[in-house]
Amino acid sequence: MAIDQRKTAGRVRNFFEHDFERYLGYAGLNPVDLSVIDDSHLSSPKMDASGVSAHGGINHQEDSTLRIMEAEKACHAVGKAIDNCRDSARTPYRTILREHYLKGLDDQKVMVLLGYEHSWYDSLKRRAECEFADRWDKWKHQYGVDYLRDLHVYLTDKKENGFKAD
Numbered sequence: 001m002a003i004d005q006r007k008t009a010g011r012v013r014n015f016f017e018h019d020f021e022r023y024l025g026y027a028g029l030n031p032v033d034l035s036v037i038d039d040s041h042l043s044s045p046k047m048d049a050s051g052v053s054a055h056g057g058i059n060h061q062e063d064s065t066l067r068i069m070e071a072e073k074a075c076h077a078v079g080k081a082i083d084n085c086r087d088s089a090r091t092p093y094r095t096i097l098r099e100h101y102l103k104g105l106d107d108q109k110v111m112v113l114l115g116y117e118h119s120w121y122d123s124l125k126r127r128a129e130c131e132f133a134d135r136w137d138k139w140k141h142q143y144g145v146d147y148l149r150d151l152h153v154y155l156t157d158k159k160e161n162g163f164k165a166d
Contacts, residue, residue: 003130003133004153005130008133009125009126010153011133011151011152011153012075012130019148020075020078021075023071026068027072027075028068028072029072032102034076034078034102041093046090053146056089070153074143076097077145078136079102080131081135081136081138081139081140082101082102082135085097085131085132086131091124092114092128093124093128093131095110096110096114096128107121117156133150
């Protein structure tokens with residue numbers, strides 16, 4: 001299925017700016033942690049031994065624990081999806097995604113780091129974001145958070161796919 005690369009890249013940017021930031025907050029992680037922590041570091045907070053909090057018999061601790069665990073899994077899926085992206089001189093997608101979204105460098109600094117002009121960097125970043133969307137499908141499933149949304153924006157109209165309507 002063909003995707004709209006500009007809209008898909010926009011959806012990926014939105015995901016990193018909003019959803020990913022929220023997952024990081026819930027999980028108590030920093031984005032740079034994802035490049036050095038492997039799956040053996042996944043943990044969950046300790047629950048109240050009774051399983052019930054002091055708030056009317058409702059177990060808020062369990063809800064909080066589940067939210068933290070799901071956010072942790074989502075964050076690690078993001079890290080793995082980025083690590084799984086191509087990274088060569090012609091396709092420095094992993095480097096772009098890691099430096100910008102995990103390490104927080106602005107586009108200008110990443111552009112200088114890679115030695116590219118603005119227009120070429122913009123094209124590479126858009127491709128990197130689209131590749132992340134592709135990899136995200138696999139890794140969110142692998143980490144059991146496949147209920148999280150697909151980041152692709154698909155072309156549905158024949159005209160958008162380059163075909164003339166009959």
